[in-house]
Amino acid sequence: MTRRARLIVLALGGAGLAALLIAACFDLPRFGGPWHPYGDRAVHASLARRTANTIASVNFDQRAFDTVGEMSILFASVLGTVVLLRQTRDEKRALPQPEEVALPVRRYALVVLPVAFVAGLYVIAHGQLSPGGGFQGGVVAATALHLLYLGADYRALERIRPVGLYEICDALAACAYVVTGLAGVLAGTAFLANTLLPYGTFNTLSSGGIVPVLNAAIGMEVACAVVVLLARFLDQAVEIEEESGKP
Amino acid sequence: MTVLPYLVAVWIFLTGCYGLATSRNLIHAVGCLAVCQASTYVLLLAVGYRDGGTAPVYSDIKPGSRPVVDPVVQALTLTDIVVGATVTALLLALVMQISKRHGTVDPDELRELRG
Numbered sequence: 001m002t003r004r005a006r007l008i009v010l011a012l013g014g015a016g017l018a019a020l021l022i023a024a025c026f027d028l029p030r031f032g033g034p035w036h037p038y039g040d041r042a043v044h045a046s047l048a049r050r051t052a053n054t055i056a057s058v059n060f061d062q063r064a065f066d067t068v069g070e071m072s073i074l075f076a077s078v079l080g081t082v083v084l085l086r087q088t089r090d091e092k093r094a095l096p097q098p099e100e101v102a103l104p105v106r107r108y109a110l111v112v113l114p115v116a117f118v119a120g121l122y123v124i125a126h127g128q129l130s131p132g133g134g135f136q137g138g139v140v141a142a143t144a145l146h147l148l149y150l151g152a153d154y155r156a157l158e159r160i161r162p163v164g165l166y167e168i169c170d171a172l173a174a175c176a177y178v179v180t181g182l183a184g185v186l187a188g189t190a191f192l193a194n195t196l197l198p199y200g201t202f203n204t205l206s207s208g209g210i211v212p213v214l215n216a217a218i219g220m221e222v223a224c225a226v227v228v229l230l231a232r233f234l235d236q237a238v239e240i241e242e243e244s245g246k247p
Numbered sequence: 248m249t250v251l252p253y254l255v256a257v258w259i260f261l262t263g264c265y266g267l268a269t270s271r272n273l274i275h276a277v278g279c280l281a282v283c284q285a286s287t288y289v290l291l292l293a294v295g296y297r298d299g300g301t302a303p304v305y306s307d308i309k310p311g312s313r314p315v316v317d318p319v320v321q322a323l324t325l326t327d328i329v330v331g332a333t334v335t336a337l338l339l340a341l342v343m344q345i346s347k348r349h350g351t352v353d354p355d356e357l358r359e360l361r362g
């Protein structure tokens with residue numbers, strides 16, 4: 001198909017889809033309206049189980065089983081990326097050379113690194129209380145480590161980032177989530193049902209039953225997954241070369 | 248203009264589709280897919296909005312003192328973002344392999360199968 005013909009087909013299909021979508025928009029409930037039956041029930045259930053952050057309660061209590069699926073997607077895509085970006089037979093590993101880093105960049109990166117890392121852990125730990133949680137905090141903690149790449153060089157990053165260990169931790173965190181769910185089955189309730197642990201005092205770190213446990217597992221899994229993903233992409237960019245020598 | 252946020256989502260989605268169909272670079276196409284996905288975030292958050300509502304987090308507001316936006320769609324948006332980010336990573340890894348094996352990232356030049 002020529003480019004022109006393709007554009008015409010696209011315009012026809014796009015116009016039809018746009019018309020349908022716009023018609024659908026006018027039939028949706030009014031924007032900002034008061035009618036949110038599921039939202040109201042989710043808030044009620046979250047408060048009944050003493051979880052201050054309703055979104056954490058939805059993710060790790062009411063929809064905890066869906067989060068297993070989400071976690072599996074994350075795990076599978078990390079696995080796929082690791083397989084796709086492995087070193088092939090016609091490639092060799094070059095030792096990355098130390099690079100000169102501007103002094104302000106180096107200072108800033110090294111000052112911010114511990115702050116960003118602790119902030120990431122804080123966001124994970126307070127997932128059931130304040131906005132944030134395992135997914136968000138995991139990404140913050142994992143990217144904080146990579147400030148070392150900006151501030152120093154790739155070899156410094158590799159010293160604090162043994163990728164094999166992070167891959168194992170990723171798998172362990174995924175297992176921890178499922179094992180926490182199975183503990184409920186062994187105790188005579190249902191898979192991932194939040195009835196096993198005491199709900200604690202509202203708005204404290206230990207409130208919410210299994211929510212903080214699952215939150216921590218997800219935080220660890222996301223942090224490790226992001227480290228592994230970035231490591232594979234950085235390896236391709238920095239280390240792995242074709243045999244002929246060009247990157 | 249109570250439908251404007253929904254229309255914004257439609258507009259973002261169609262923009263992403265246009266970019267996907269006319270893309271001449273696979274990395275650009277992956278970016279367009281991310282734009283399509285961004286439209287679902289806008290749609291979900293628009294569906295869950297409540298006039299005068301605040302975040303559904305009760306660590307600093309008393310339960311029942313203020314209306315809150317719908318937490319269910321917010322949690323769905325979180326899932327959406329996570330899945331979107333991981334799928335983007337996987338697709339970029341695929342693009343890197345295509346670039347290595349075929350020496351091009353232009354989808355129009357990837358017509359013929361190679362064994």
